[in-house]
Amino acid sequence: MPLRDGEQFAGYTMVRLLGSGGMGEVYLARHPRFPRFEALKVLHPDLSADRDFQQRFNREAELAAGLWHPHIVGVHDRGEFDGQLWITMDYVDGADLGELMSSRYRTGMPRDQVVAIVSAVADALDHAHRQGLLHRDVKPANVIVSQPNDGSSPRILLSDFGIARPIDDTTGLTATNMAMGTVNYSSPEQLMGAPLDGRADQYSLAATAYYLLTGVKMFANLPAVAVISAHLTAPPPVPGAIRRDLDAADPVFARALAKDPRQRFGRCSDFAAALAAQLRISAHPQSIPPTAPPAGYPGWPAPPPTHTQGPAPKRRGRALRVAAVAAAVIAVAAVAGYLAIPSDGGGHSTQNAAEAQDAARLAGQHYLEALSRGDAAAALSMGAKAPADTQWVSADTLRAQLASSPITDIAVTSAPAAPGDDPNSVQYVMLSARFGQTLSQARVALRRNGNDWKLDNATAPVNIGTPGVTNASYKAVAVFGVPANGASSIAVFPGALAVSSSNRFIDITAQAPPVLLNALTGNGSPTTIQPVATLNDKGLAAAKTAVDNDEHYCYQGVAPPPECGSLSNNDSTVSITGAGDFSKAQFAFDPNTMVVTVSGSVVYIAHSQTTATVTYNAAGTVDLTKDRPTYARPGGGR
Known part of the structure; x- marks a missing residue:
């Protein structure tokens, strides 16, 4: 049951409930001795009673408390009171990037602000990595823009080191080594439970930067399972596919979002510097006084109240997230004043695009549209040459593909040319489409073919x-x-x-x-x-029939051919009829040779003066590659 306003807990006085979640409640609380407010997190009794969880909780607090830096707001205290674990940290009021994106920047932030944010968070992460700690949950909701009440510049704050862990810790602070982080921003190795280092945080930072620049989350609008699959298998999305003025940054994101951590940048700050260089923006902008918020914007949160009575103020989503952390909040760099995004995306004018560039882009669009509507002939015509065998690129096969995974969300944008290429001869485009639940993107070349532009490969x-x-x-x-x-x-x-x-x-x-x-x-x-x-049922039946046919050929009431051998009763004039009883026979299928090896005994009904049944001890093979499988005995006999 939540604590009441004014109630005492571990010496702290509750001011108001900030929020609650799966682990417990978070309160704005007055310190018992100092004239300040702190965020107090109280964990649920069932978690507090779990000894393993207690160890993880205490360990996390120690990790966060040891993370010292001039711009780190530290964890103050932790303990247990009335059977419940608790932890206190600085109270930070502000707005997280998730809230700002949804309220003000639905199509993406200005590039200079994104570079300032990414550079600040990268410096914070590199500092933590040098101390041997990983964040493991970098995402927009954990990056706060805060403005002090003294009128100074707003700050960028990285929050929620509650699941931080030593880089060399392979035991995991969670129930498994799989990330607790949000899947939209989690690295492939984190999702796979593989060993992690600072490059996992870099991947998450790049995924965050992608969202800030484009207003679109990586692998958006997919169920969690499909998002995980896309992180593991799909090509990294690039911002130039969404905003043409950002295509210069595509190689930077392709590297920072590489599936293999070894292919990423060495440090988070290296990624930030490369992004700033490609966007031609200073990675460390000077502090800029904040501009007045636009009309209708709620503005910065007011300082917390100093009273404990009366109705609780309306909760702020950021306050919930900030206070919910189990560790430090890092204050790192200044942020520029909020500016509206120019209608042209803030980049170079699309009115200067060459005719060849537009023609190539249109050709790429026609190719994807032909695929999406099942027009195999049109799709093939967009390639420079047809494949030698078109059996698997027919209208029927394309319709079968579309039935399994429809092609949607088509987008084609121009991509940077390779150095030395003649733009009148070759152009590059970024193809983007969703195949079923999987988003796919690729930078492909198109070459002039007379008056047309053709893909190097349509298949x-x-x-x-x-x-x-x-x-x-x-x-x-x-x-x-x-x-x-x-x-x-x-x-x-x-x-x-x-x-x-x-x-x-x-x-x-x-x-x-x-x-x-x-x-x-x-x-x-x-x-x-x-x-x-x-081997399927038809194959098993075919193998049995092959053995039966062989035995019927061999034993017809006269002496059998030499290759047939003898039966259990050594009666050379026995005649067998009907299908054999294979209940004691074994069949071993070898896919490398498509051969079934038959062993064990097969019993047949016999026409003989001495016995009613005979047993054949099988020791041969059946070749399933033949139109009519036949039984072969050892040594090459039938």
Whole structure:
């Protein structure tokens, strides 16, 4: 039950409830001895009673308290009172970036403000990393813009070190090593529970910067599972695909958002400096007095009240989040006054774009639109050359892809040219589209072909099996129901893959990832289908029939051919009829050879003067690659 205004707890006097969450409640509280207000977090009794949680909680508080810096607001105290853990920290009133984005910057912040914010947070994170600590939850809601009540400049504050941990700590402060951070901003290694270092925070900072610049979250409007999948497999989104004036920063985001941490910048400040350089903005702007808020904007929060009676003021979302932290709040750098975003996006004028640039961009748009409506012929016509085999890029196969993963949210923007390229001969565009739940983006080249612009590739290669590995089951793979007939590589359109078997005796499945737009570039390894072949009921029946046919051929009431061998009763004139009893026989399928090895005993009904049944001790193979599978005995016999 929440504490009442004016109630005492661990010596603190409650002023008002700031908010509550899954772990407990957060209060604005008066310090018992000093004339100041603090944020007091009181944890739920069930968490407080958990010994493992107590250890994690105390450890987190110690980590945060040890994070000292001229711009760090520290944790003051922690303890236990009436069976509940508590922690106090500085009370910070302000607005977080999530609130500012939703209320004022729905299409993105001005670039200079974003660079100031990113540079400040990067410096804070690098300081924590030098102390051996990770933040692990960098996101807009944990970055506060605060203005002191003395009229000085607003400050940028990184909050919520409540899940900070030592870099070399592999035990984890949570129940698992998976991130507690918000999935929209979590790094791939964090989502996979892999070892982390400061480059995981860098990824989250870059994801935050992407949102601040564009007003669009990475992999937005997807369920959490799809967002996680996109972080792990989809190409990094770049801001130039949303705002054309930001395309110079695309390479910076491609590096900071790389799946492999080794491909990112060495430090967060290196990312911030690269972003500032590409956007041609100082990474460390001077402090600027705040301008007056625009009409209708609620303004900065007032200082906390000094009384404890009367109705509780309206809660502020930021106050809830700030006070909910279990650690320090870092004050780092000055922020420029709030400015409206220019109607042209603040970058270079699109009126100066060359005719060739617009024509190439339009060609890219036509390509994606043709794919989305299932027009295979039109999509193929947008490529410089058609694939050698078009069986897997037909109208039927494209419709099958769209049924599995429709193509939506199409966007095409011009992308920077490569050094030395002739813009009248080659242009680059950023293709962006959603394939089912997966957002895909890629920078691709288009080249002038007479009066038209063509993509280098309108299709993408897909390998079937591991190149250089001989496996008979690869020849039985069908894609979209079209047999591959032993082809080691096929050409497909971007989209989902459907893998099945062209051999009725086996089933084939494959963990086939979707082919995304980056496959059109030819960079990196092609998508590979790794088929898994299993013997199905028809295959098992075919193997039994092959054995039966062999035994009927051998034993017809006369001496059998030499390759047939003998039965259990050594009666050479026995005649067998009907299907065998295979209950004691074994069948082992080898997908590498598509051969079934038969062993064990098979019992048949016999026409003989000495016995009513005979037993055949099987020891042979059945080849399922043949149109009519046949049984072969050891040594090459039938």
